[in-house]
Amino acid sequence: MKLEVRNYDLDTSEPTVLLHEDDCHTMAVSEGDRVRIAGESAAIAIVSISDTLVRKGTALIPPSVQKASGASVGSFAEVTLSHTPESVRHIRAKMDGGCLSAESIAQLVDDVVAGRLSRIETSAWLTALYIKGMDTDEIAAYAKAMAETGERISFPGRQVFDFHSFGGLPGNKVTPIVVSIVAAAGLAIPKLSSRAISSACGTADFVETFCRTDLDSEEVRRITDEVGGVFSWTGATDLGPAGDRFITVQRPLGIDPRPQLLASIMSKKVAVGATDLVMDIPMGTESKVPTLEEARSYARDLMDLGDRLGIRVECIITYAEQPLGEAVGPVLEARECMEVLECLPGHEDVADKACICAGTILGMGGICDGTEKAREILESGIAHDKFLEIVAAQGGKPDVSSKNMVPGRFSKDVLSDRPGFVRRLSNKAVVAVAKAAGAPADRGAGVVLGKKLGMKVSKGDVLMTIYAERKDKLAHAVETARDMRPVEVEGMVISRVCQK
């Protein structure tokens, strides 16, 4: 039926339209149904029903749907019950354990990006993927389809390097160091990172404390051409936007279905034009990949996927039983990252990991003794120069230094109540404390570890310092630390066995 379009100023992750109960009754439309809204063009939206918020004979339509349907406020649009998209059949086929064709997968991805699938359906899809999985051909088709939904960058005739860490390792601040070393060696590395999803700080979260991370695709291409690399935020580019669409549904479920994870990673690499990729797979009891067997299986899958997508992939399985370096939280990680680039003492584990990752890339680029070369570039200060050059290209201060990185003004030391050794350092607990302190939204919030695994501790030693921008959050974080005990100290004697 023809309904007058009025503005509905609520843009949620799924396109909605608010209709009057009586009109819905006439159209035999129920809450959650899909309708087609035809103005100058046409779009699909999911129905919410109210008998008070909306007047009979009108449709409240959010701006994104007004645009897609060409139905402007004040005009009349034809609203009709719409068929369920074909993809819902593909979702059911996956539930039944079927293997999907590349065409079906492409159609599903299209429907997700166009907002034709509701969150209910997307959730069913992710759950089915989690339970039933996908074979490598399906994942490759999935990655390709996701890449094709957005922009693509290309660097004709050039080898293009990329680097990706699987995540799950707090304090993993190596990306700007790796990019700086690789770019300094003359190779192209347009590196895009994500923000924190469930962690305390993603790469984009700490990089944006000292330069822009909202480069669009054209800027990524241009700066990579001019200075060799970028460290920017995926979200600003519209490269492989499909992956992001799934995140809002995945997050509340707390699942990361393997095919989704792999396809989502690889789609970004395809979209950015990468020809060579180094994958860092952090392995640790509390990380995404707890065992060597699983790490190897991911590595095999990624290499197989690379084959099908025309990307050479090498994988590095790395140690992730405790945070990398000492700092967790945006400003704190930025500071530590710069300290490594400035060749200040400390954080050897960060420097070491960065050099190995960068070195592997150099090796793929035909440079002998890659890791040695990477270390040379880092220690000579050439990497630091390149870092400042990229920061400047990304709109940051060209002379930014670790000294400029000032954490939140409220802080509290957590002291050890006993002597002993650090026996356990929980990644999850450290993240929980940093988040309680306000990270990543409060940039100055986070944690600096005073002691790491195996280190000797005296009573009263600082185990960690918590920083926050607000007093109440500091108190909350201290309480979290008290509850979760991220750093456990024990003596050498675990228990005594006595005769009765």
Place this chain on the structure above:
Amino acid sequence: MKLEVRNYDLDTSEPTVLLHEDDCHTMAVSEGDRVRIAGESAAIAIVSISDTLVRKGTALIPPSVQKASGASVGSFAEVTLSHTPESVRHIRAKMDGGCLSAESIAQLVDDVVAGRLSRIETSAWLTALYIKGMDTDEIAAYAKAMAETGERISFPGRQVFDFHSFGGLPGNKVTPIVVSIVAAAGLAIPKLSSRAISSACGTADFVETFCRTDLDSEEVRRITDEVGGVFSWTGATDLGPAGDRFITVQRPLGIDPRPQLLASIMSKKVAVGATDLVMDIPMGTESKVPTLEEARSYARDLMDLGDRLGIRVECIITYAEQPLGEAVGPVLEARECMEVLECLPGHEDVADKACICAGTILGMGGICDGTEKAREILESGIAHDKFLEIVAAQGGKPDVSSKNMVPGRFSKDVLSDRPGFVRRLSNKAVVAVAKAAGAPADRGAGVVLGKKLGMKVSKGDVLMTIYAERKDKLAHAVETARDMRPVEVEGMVISRVCQK
């Protein structure tokens, strides 16, 4: 943080709250997160974010959540990021193929009913159930938990009979006939039915054309005590409300996970206090249960479930290759149902099925030769008297007759373009035509079949008559009939095999 409560006049199936972007940033809350809203009491809601619809420092809260949280408009409520409910872990356990304890299942059902699970999570749960299933103990626990979420009826010391049809059979109008026969025989049968979900007409849809179906639990109990039975609508009673909560999520997915189906049915029977249940399982190519094997397997499951829930269950597998009787659609089905009760000629299949179902119940109630007895009660007019008595008790006209049931004023005959025999009569296509005509929302809309399976047809014979309340819907239904050809007529020769 403290936010001023303002009214958000949109009540969707999941409790929502609309917050300002900046406030969300401060609280580190994202779209789709759960927050706790504490006024005089506290409730959980799912966050939507806007930076225009809602003013900073305020929270738009729908009336249902205002009520649950005790946060009235104009007051200040404490809004805080809320933990993910425990049930999300149970959902993941089911995804991983785990078997859930009765406690876990009860917790999940509680969270669903209280609106603590989002549609995304509910969808994941249903998908996991669809793929991974449940064993009989889990289903029994699920049914019990659902029954316990709402009201319960009891008839102390009495045998209480119930009757349930699995659905998927258009025109299945036997319920008021069965209830009338059983009540006339002196047994108690508080029968509650549902409305159409995807069909053209549920039992409640056609019964409400001649009497109230919105009896509350107390009325159901009282009328059953007084006249022996009711035929009312489940939805009005708050018996086992959990089942209904799942429907809004299930419907768009087009799935009906077996454990969900079984638990949902049995929960209503537990809640209504049934001690003896007859299950009608319509079997047909296009029904929910296409093969005898599946029908038997459902029957076994239902009887096992009954054992665990203290309900004696008998199952009848019935023929469902074509609609029952001739009429599909609210007023049309009501008319046909009454014609059978009034002992008018025709609709022998309807009468036969009703007598068998009622007869099985009589048998369980200790009455010998149940089916014969049922037929006697029907043919003697005693069932009709009881029917009118129940109709009156449910607020209908005490002298209602099939003649009062007048279908929509627009109608069109669909004629056969050839002579032959009815070779196929598609339930799905008949339903599609009736829905296109406006059923069940337009009560006078629907279809009356002129010919049924196997019948001889001359060119020009009426295959079906379509009724509608609106001219445009009639046209739409005629078009649907033309496309889908619900009644297929062919000669006796299917194909000729000739020598070359």
